Amino acid sequence: MGILDGKRILIAGVTLDSSIGFATAKVAQEQGATVLISNFGRALNITKRIAKRLPTEPPVLELDVTDESHLERLPDLVREHVDGLDGLMHSIAYGNPETILGGKFLTGPWEDVAQAVHVSAYSFKSLTTACLPLMGEGASVVGMTFDASVAWPGYDWMGFAKGALESCNRYLARDLGPHGIRVNLVSAGALKTLAAKAIPGFERFEDEWTKRAPLGWDLNDLEPTAKTVVAVLSDFMPKTTGEIIHVDGGYHAMGA
Structure with a gap:
C-alpha cells in the first residue's frame, strides 16, 4: 500500500523529466495515486512525449493558467478521466530572463513584472479556485516556492513574485480551511x-548550497522534493496548512 492509494491528483506544469512536477508525478504514482498532468502551447507536445516515461502514462490536459477559458473548462476536462480531485500541485512559474532577472531589478518593466506575478503567484489562486468544484474535505493543494524571505543574486523580480506566492498561500489557507x-x-x-x-x-548557488547544507545537497536529485510534496498531498499531515516546508538540506537555517 502507498500513502496516496486511491487519491486523484492533478499536477499542473510538467514539461521535462528533469522537472519537480515530473518527479512528483512519478513518486505519486508509485504511492498509488491516479495522476493527471498539464501543460499548454508548444510545450504541450513535449509533455505528451515525456508522460510516456512515467510508470503509468497519465492523461495530459491542455491548461494555460492565465487563460480564463482554460480555467473554466478545467473541471469538465478532469471529469473525463476522474470524478474528482484529492490533491492539486501547482508547479508553474515564469519570468522573462532578459528583462526582470540577472540584476535587472531596478529596470524591470511593469508589463514583464506583471506577467511574472500573474503566472507565478496569482495563478496559484486561479488554479485552486478553478478546481474547487472537484475537491472536497480533506483535499490538499501544494505549490512550489524558492525561499522569498531573502534577496537572492540574480533572482530579482522572480523573488518578488515568489513573495507574492507565499502570501497567497496564507490567504488561500485561511479561506479554504473552513472547507x-x-x-x-x-x-x-x-x-x-x-x-x-x-x-x-x-551557478553561483551551486557550490554554496552543497557546502552549507548540513544534510548535504545534490543539485540533480529531485526525489527528496518530490517525496515531500507527496507527503503533503497525503493524509499524513491533516492539520498543516498555510505552511512553507523547506526541502533544502537545512540550508535555509544556516548563517554565514
Missing part, C-alpha cells in the same frame, strides 16, 4: 531544473 482543504508550499533548494537554467548566474 477542509489544506494549502501549503514546498520550498526546494537549488536544483538543476529547466526553471533554474533560466536564472542568469544560477
Whole structure:
C-alpha cells in the first residue's frame, strides 16, 4: 500500500523529466495515486512525449493558467478521466530572463513584472479556485516556492513574485480551511531544473548550497522534493496548512 492509494491528483506544469512536477508525478504514482498532468502551447507536445516515461502514462490536459477559458473548462476536462480531485500541485512559474532577472531589478518593466506575478503567484489562486468544484474535505493543494524571505543574486523580480506566492498561500489557507482543504508550499533548494537554467548566474548557488547544507545537497536529485510534496498531498499531515516546508538540506537555517 502507498500513502496516496486511491487519491486523484492533478499536477499542473510538467514539461521535462528533469522537472519537480515530473518527479512528483512519478513518486505519486508509485504511492498509488491516479495522476493527471498539464501543460499548454508548444510545450504541450513535449509533455505528451515525456508522460510516456512515467510508470503509468497519465492523461495530459491542455491548461494555460492565465487563460480564463482554460480555467473554466478545467473541471469538465478532469471529469473525463476522474470524478474528482484529492490533491492539486501547482508547479508553474515564469519570468522573462532578459528583462526582470540577472540584476535587472531596478529596470524591470511593469508589463514583464506583471506577467511574472500573474503566472507565478496569482495563478496559484486561479488554479485552486478553478478546481474547487472537484475537491472536497480533506483535499490538499501544494505549490512550489524558492525561499522569498531573502534577496537572492540574480533572482530579482522572480523573488518578488515568489513573495507574492507565499502570501497567497496564507490567504488561500485561511479561506479554504473552513472547507477542509489544506494549502501549503514546498520550498526546494537549488536544483538543476529547466526553471533554474533560466536564472542568469544560477551557478553561483551551486557550490554554496552543497557546502552549507548540513544534510548535504545534490543539485540533480529531485526525489527528496518530490517525496515531500507527496507527503503533503497525503493524509499524513491533516492539520498543516498555510505552511512553507523547506526541502533544502537545512540550508535555509544556516548563517554565514
